[in-house]
Amino acid sequence: MSVAAHIRFVLVGTQHPGNIGAAARAMKTMGLGRLVLVAPEKPLDEFALRRSAGAEDLLDAAPVVATLAEAVADCRLVLGCTARARRVQLEELLPELAAQRAVAKAAEPAEVAFVFGRERTGLTNEELQLCHLAVHIPSNPEFSSLNLAAAVQVLAYEVRMATLEGQAQPQRDPEHGEEPASHSQLEGLFGQFGETLEQIDFHKGRAPESAMRKLRRLFMKADLSEQEVRLLRGILADAQRMARLAGAGGN
Incomplete structure (x- = not known):
């Protein structure tokens, strides 16, 4: 099984189905195929299918679960994408380093999740508490709003680059037992x-x-x-x- 097969992108409380379709397209262009939806506000529709532009298979295969805890229950590394500082104190990584950590963990092999929050409000503090690390895209502070699919594209690209560069090294000795x-x-x-x-x-x-x-x-x-x-x-x-x-x- 490939490293990418151990990495999932989790969208929490997405408000617009079209953004889910665009996120699926962004993932597929970078060789990622595991999408999980947590309590989307609306079901997938024709607009989502059109925005996926050939990534309908990701939408068809995407499980829909009620809570983030359920979506990441089997994961060894959970990275929460957040646009601003929160009360929850997590180590914060730039996308490149976050992707390198994710690919290294996935190569052990272990399950890894990148978590993206709602378009308007992002992840709640309670949801961030379920994450091991925070990921921050250093956008323009005077215009920091980043579309959900664009954020997914940034992280998917970095995961692709980390995979191609062969930066994954197992962190746990397999003989450790x-x-x-x-x-x-x-x-x-x-x-x-x-x-x-x-x-x-x-x-x-x-x-x-x-x-x-x-x-x-x-x-x-x-x-x-x-x-x-x-x-x-x-x-x-x-x-x-x-x-x-x-x-x-x-x-």
Whole structure:
């Protein structure tokens, strides 16, 4: 299977079907064929087909899912394309470096997703929290609005160049014997962390969002394996059990 077969472009909450068709065309011109749609506002129509200009097969094959979490559940690297700084603190890459990281990860092989938000408002903070890295196209700050399909074309081109230049090198030793944790496995870990911190009264009345954002960044950087996630979840399960026993003893 080719490197490109492990890379998907995910469009979230797209408002205009024509933009989906144009994005499909931009992808196909660069040898990319995996398009995923998350809760588009309108179904694909004749306008989308016309704008795809020969990339109808990408539209026909594109799954439609309800949430971004579902779209990237099996991914090892998720890159969120964003036009401006957000409260969610992610390492921010220019398109060239983002594409090189994506192609290198896809060559392991591992599943990779580029995520694009709504035409008017982009990705929400909650959606960006599901991403490992942010990608910013350095457009003119005095006229920074970039059409969705144009943004897709920029990233698709950079992925194409990174693939052709052979810059992909496996990051995990195949003899290591440990499978990398999937996105959904990491989300399960984060959910259990949040529950555990609540049960041991870690926050002491403070808002939990800040601590969880920092924990997400920490573990996203760690490139955890499935075995490491299971180890951490086992530790958390014991902490939760002790918290329940302590609570029962205090009653």
